[in-house]
Amino acid sequence: MDPDRGLAATHFLLDTEWNRLVNRWASGIGLTVRDESTHMTLGVTRHPADAEALELHLTTSRRFLVAFMTNGRSLAPGELARGAAAANAWNTEQLTPTLSVWNVRGTRPHLGGVCTLPLSCRMTQGDFDAIASGWVEQAATMFARCREVFSL
Structure with missing residues (x-):
């Protein structure tokens, strides 16, 4: 019998188990x-080699698990309007992650994507793994689009 089989079917309350879910997902990939x-920070190296590396920060607010994703690239002063245009375009076409211009951990703004899950939800490890992996894939697509369409 597979010892992890029971875990796969167990529904975890995100409010109390989000750290464990994140650690197991990260370890698995x-x-x-x-x-x-x-918060928890994860560095995601993308393949092929020319793809951007992403940084994923996970934390909680009163009601949500918040996933903040960035490619770490600062916007130059002349790029702020293009960054805002890229965010407007992405958010009009896509639901997640929500793209914004952020000024976090420094004095220069940068693009960041945000996804959330309610802390009151229950999910299996497999469900969480699929959601978290989806966030990373969506963020990679989002930053590629910013680069290709808006030269950011």
Whole structure:
């Protein structure tokens, strides 16, 4: 009998188990997790080699698990309007992640995507894995679109 089979069918409450779900998902796909006091950070190396590396920060608000994704590229002063246009275009065409111009961890703005899940939901490890992997794929598409269409 497969010892992980029982875990696959167990529904975890996101509010109390999100750290465990994130760690198992990351471990399953070979990502290193930096567990910090207020959040978890994961570096996602994309393949092929010319694809962007992404950084994923996971934290909670009062009611949500929040996934913030960035490619780490700062916007130059002359790129702010294009960044806002890229965010408007992406958000009009797509539902997730929500793309915004952020000024987090520094003085220069950058593009960031945000996805959320309600902390009150229950899900299996497999469900969480699929959602989290989907966030990474969507973010990769989002940043590729910003690069290709808006030269960002």
